[in-house]
Amino acid sequence: MSYTDQDVHEGRRLMNEGCENRLVIGDKLLAVTPSGPDGDFDQYCDEISLSPRTARDYRHTARMCTPPVRQLVADSGVHVSYSALREGARLTPSGKPYDEGYRTLRSMLAEASEAGTGRISAPQYRRALGVGPTLQDLSDPASGMNVAQYLGSLPPVERDKVLRELVEEDDAFRDAAKRAIDDKRRRDREGRINNGWERPSKAQALARDLVRLNDQVTALMSRYPASTVLDFTPEEKAACVEAHGTVEVLAMWIGSRVKDDTAAGVRAAAPDLVGV
Numbered sequence: 001m002s003y004t005d006q007d008v009h010e011g012r013r014l015m016n017e018g019c020e021n022r023l024v025i026g027d028k029l030l031a032v033t034p035s036g037p038d039g040d041f042d043q044y045c046d047e048i049s050l051s052p053r054t055a056r057d058y059r060h061t062a063r064m065c066t067p068p069v070r071q072l073v074a075d076s077g078v079h080v081s082y083s084a085l086r087e088g089a090r091l092t093p094s095g096k097p098y099d100e101g102y103r104t105l106r107s108m109l110a111e112a113s114e115a116g117t118g119r120i121s122a123p124q125y126r127r128a129l130g131v132g133p134t135l136q137d138l139s140d141p142a143s144g145m146n147v148a149q150y151l152g153s154l155p156p157v158e159r160d161k162v163l164r165e166l167v168e169e170d171d172a173f174r175d176a177a178k179r180a181i182d183d184k185r186r187r188d189r190e191g192r193i194n195n196g197w198e199r200p201s202k203a204q205a206l207a208r209d210l211v212r213l214n215d216q217v218t219a220l221m222s223r224y225p226a227s228t229v230l231d232f233t234p235e236e237k238a239a240c241v242e243a244h245g246t247v248e249v250l251a252m253w254i255g256s257r258v259k260d261d262t263a264a265g266v267r268a269a270a271p272d273l274v275g276v
Contacts, residue, residue, distance in 0.1 A: 012079045012119070019082035023070060026062025029055055057086065064089035069102050076109045079119035087125050098129050186215050210254075 033041040045052045065085050073080050088099030099105055108120050108128060232240065 015081060016079065019080075019085065020070075022058055022082050023062050023065060023085075025050075025055075026058035026060075029059040030062060061086045061089045064097055065102070069105075072106065072109065076113050078109055078112045078117065080105070080109075081122060083122040084120060084125045087122055087129065087131070090131070098131055104128055182215060182219065186211060 029041075029044075032044055041055070042052045045055045061082070065088070073085075084105075088097060088102050088105055090098050092098055105120070105125065108125065111117075112120055
């Protein structure tokens with residue numbers, strides 16, 4: 001290994017100091033704006049160069065993680081990160097903390113001390129609480145787990161339930177998922193056109209552009225179904241007229257290239273019409 005036990009000890013000490021600092025900042029936020037309007041709170045956060053969202057996180061965790069709990073953790077000699085303490089403070093849909101009074105954490109500390117375990121990690125604590133990571137954690141590159149990995153770790157029944165609830169209840173998620181699926185299908189089609197290792201030929205580049213154009217047209221029609229045409233403003237209708245002309249020209253251009261060779265030969269033999 002490239003590190004020693006002393007390195008681990010020093011790193012945990014620094015992390016504990018960081019945890020304590022966050023809790024102290026939370027205490028300060030509670031003291032300065034315990035029940036003031038959000039505008040005052042946000043202004044204070046701006047004054048100290050702290051994101052209001054992060055500040056609310058600090059404030060709530062500090063409120064839930066009382067001094068006796070902090071002292072209990074310190075006396076245990078077990079390393080508990082701020083992320084773990086935040087997990088216990090998180091509120092359930094009913095408005096209660098996931099680990100009210102940190103009862104589960106107290107039991108885990110006792111077990112860890114008895115077993116000589118040096119730390120309690122946030123994922124370990126979440127498993128004990130029976131909860132999953134927050135979206136904030138899954139979005140953090142340092143968390144070690146992304147959304148796909150988290151969903152993949154769930155049993156099939158739970159994973160299907162989560163996905164179904166997201167798709168049914170969250171329009172933004174549904175749209176994002178559809179875009180991701182469409183993008184993957186496009187990449188798959190482009191992969192059949194161009195293996196990605198060689199510079200595409202002119203014909204391959206044209207085919208790729210047409211695939212993308214087809215996807216854009218399909219997506220446009222999905223966003224604006226025929227029933228919405230009646231609600232178009234004059235500006236939107238004018239844009240439709242202009243686009244209609246371009247699409248007609250494009251359709252003729254594409255159609256002229258998909259006809260069979262015989263039809264193309266007949267068309268080539270026909271005399272040009274000259275205006276007089």
